[in-house]
Amino acid sequence: MTGDADESASSATVEDRREEWKGPVPVPSGANTEFWAATLEGELLYQHCEECGTAQLYPRAVCTGCGAVDPPFERSEGVGSVYTYTVCHVPGEPGFGDRTPYVVAAVDLAEGPRLLALVDCAPDAIEVGDSLEVRFWQVSDEAAVPVFVPA
Amino acid sequence: MAEPIVAGVAESDLGETPDRNWLDNAGIATVRALEDADLTLEDVDGVAVGGGDDYMPALVLAEYLDLEEPSLLEGTEIGGSSFENFCGHVGDAMARGRADVVVIAYGSTSKTGPGRDRSLEVTHPVDGFVRPTGLFRPPGAYAMAARRHMHEYGTTEEQLAEIAVATREWASMNPKAAQREPITVEDVLESRQIAEPFNLLDCCLVSDGGGAVVLVSEEKARELGVPEIAVAGVASTSTHRQDISEMPDMTTTGAAVTGPKAFDEAGISPDDVDVAQLYDSFSYTALVTLEDLGFCEKGEGGEFVEGGTTAPGGELPMNTQGGGLSYCHPGHFGVFVLIEAARQLRGDYTGDRQVDGAEVAVAHGTGGVLSSSSTVVLRREDA
Ligand SMILES: [Zn+2]
Numbered sequence: 001m002t003g004d005a006d007e008s009a010s011s012a013t014v015e016d017r018r019e020e021w022k023g024p025v026p027v028p029s030g031a032n033t034e035f036w037a038a039t040l041e042g043e044l045l046y047q048h049c050e051e052c053g054t055a056q057l058y059p060r061a062v063c064t065g066c067g068a069v070d071p072p073f074e075r076s077e078g079v080g081s082v083y084t085y086t087v088c089h090v091p092g093e094p095g096f097g098d099r100t101p102y103v104v105a106a107v108d109l110a111e112g113p114r115l116l117a118l119v120d121c122a123p124d125a126i127e128v129g130d131s132l133e134v135r136f137w138q139v140s141d142e143a144a145v146p147v148f149v150p151a
Numbered sequence: 152m153a154e155p156i157v158a159g160v161a162e163s164d165l166g167e168t169p170d171r172n173w174l175d176n177a178g179i180a181t182v183r184a185l186e187d188a189d190l191t192l193e194d195v196d197g198v199a200v201g202g203g204d205d206y207m208p209a210l211v212l213a214e215y216l217d218l219e220e221p222s223l224l225e226g227t228e229i230g231g232s233s234f235e236n237f238c239g240h241v242g243d244a245m246a247r248g249r250a251d252v253v254v255i256a257y258g259s260t261s262k263t264g265p266g267r268d269r270s271l272e273v274t275h276p277v278d279g280f281v282r283p284t285g286l287f288r289p290p291g292a293y294a295m296a297a298r299r300h301m302h303e304y305g306t307t308e309e310q311l312a313e314i315a316v317a318t319r320e321w322a323s324m325n326p327k328a329a330q331r332e333p334i335t336v337e338d339v340l341e342s343r344q345i346a347e348p349f350n351l352l353d354c355c356l357v358s359d360g361g362g363a364v365v366l367v368s369e370e371k372a373r374e375l376g377v378p379e380i381a382v383a384g385v386a387s388t389s390t391h392r393q394d395i396s397e398m399p400d401m402t403t404t405g406a407a408v409t410g411p412k413a414f415d416e417a418g419i420s421p422d423d424v425d426v427a428q429l430y431d432s433f434s435y436t437a438l439v440t441l442e443d444l445g446f447c448e449k450g451e452g453g454e455f456v457e458g459g460t461t462a463p464g465g466e467l468p469m470n471t472q473g474g475g476l477s478y479c480h481p482g483h484f485g486v487f488v489l490i491e492a493a494r495q496l497r498g499d500y501t502g503d504r505q506v507d508g509a510e511v512a513v514a515h516g517t518g519g520v521l522s523s524s525s526t527v528v529l530r531r532e533d534a
Binding site (some may be wrong): 022023024027028030031032036058086088089090091093096100101104105106114115116117123129139145151 | 286
């Protein structure tokens with residue numbers, strides 16, 4: 001499935017949270033099916049176009065750089081830096097009430113794409129530019145959501 | 152090129168309207184705006200409807216008002232800036248002789264109406280990457296952009312608060328405004344934390360309500376003898392949709408594109424603007440829009456708003472009805488910035504509430520999570 005992925009990269013931990021997770025659950029479809037399948041194995045995929053070199057997330061059936069169809073997936077190292085973040089004092093989704101205050105960040109992956117993600121850290125333990133690395137919380141039989149922690 | 156004229160504007164009742172639904176509020180705003188223009192439902196050639204939490208909203212409102220053979224039906228949904236966006240489309244239709252009287256309408260019961268469906272199975276292909284993060288939207292998304300602006304330019308929470316303070320000062324003169332008690336920067340900083348760096352008073356209020364704007368052709372305007380408030384320039388764009396991480400540069404919005412285009416079309420520069428009605432879903436929304444429209448340099452918005460620049464008597468009167476921060480915010484605030492811009496140009500007010508000799512106004516809408524931008528320049532032609 002990840003023909004171009006760097007097979008030497010180790011997978012991130014996948015914690016089974018299916019019992020306790022009361023929040024939204026992504027339902028895989030179309031171009032993101034492969035992405036979500038890989039999360040169950042602790043792999044963070046992104047798309048890297050062979051034609052023009054564009055690296056992108058979320059997954060799409062077209063390359064936003066050149067229009068190539070089905071740009072192939074590669075495995076991200078799962079590390080990135082905080083482009084920006086907020087601390088939510090009001091829960092934004094069902095199931096997040098007990099978690100407040102919690103951190104959500106826009107994470108710039110080392111490979112380029114930016115990903116919105118929950119950060120599992122104390123609200124005062126984060127700054128713009130901080131290094132983060134990915135973990136996965138399995139929230140359904142079909143998907144594990146990427147959650148970042150300070151690197 | 153023929154320019155549409157704003158012939159009438161009105162709000163429905165604002166605040167809490169538990170006995171109304173969104174259509175009632177849109178319908179009431181429509182007939183009031185028509186009355187303001189000395190027109191009736193029979194004169195209406197078309198409707199442009201934003202929001203409405205409904206499928207095919209233009210058809211719903213056209214049916215609700217029992218319009219006869221409407222020739223223009225517009226429902227392009229780009230969030231809070233939809234109404235400014237409509238101004239361009241309506242202008243195009245009028246230039247082609249397809250319509251003479253079009254109502255831009257909005258209605259909502261954001262405060263007392265039924266809440267949003269929050270199903271846990273996220274089948275939307277993009278939202279599946281957003282909702283499981285728990286981000287409180289829209290406030291958290293705007294807060295992330297504000298945080299980045301603070302990081303890059305040294306903008307402070309105190310400077311963001313200045314926007315809320317100045318806006319409240321305007322609201323204190325508006326009997327329709329929900330919040331009229333003057334506030335200080337301290338009050339903003341000490342209000343409840345919502346999504347850092349935003350406190351409660353950095354965030355728009357939530358209300359019910361509706362608004363409508365009647366656009367007519369120049370010919371119709373002369374027939375009616377209304378003050379000629381012309382749509383002199385319009386431009387719209389978007390940078391992303393609901394995922395703030397898709398916004399290429401969170402410190403620069405689409406207004407940096409639409410402002411220059413709309414100003415150019417109107418043949419003006421930011422210096423010519425007498426009064427600005429800029430979408431203020433959050434303090435940061437107005438601050439970054441001031442920069443992007445060119446009222447100050449990029450990154451200097453914080454400094455620009457210090458000392459009451461946008462308050463009554465300030466160099467750039469902004470959000471003179473109290474804005475989304477203090478007057479009303481039923482979800483899509485964009486229709487209200489048009490309404491207030493027109494009223495200021497007509498000279499509807501007295502005393503400090505009226506911007507003296509206002510001839511050029513900018514009404515700017517922002518939609519989604521800083522996602523869409525649409526700028527309208529209104530100009531009083533008989534000035
Ligand atoms: Zn490509």
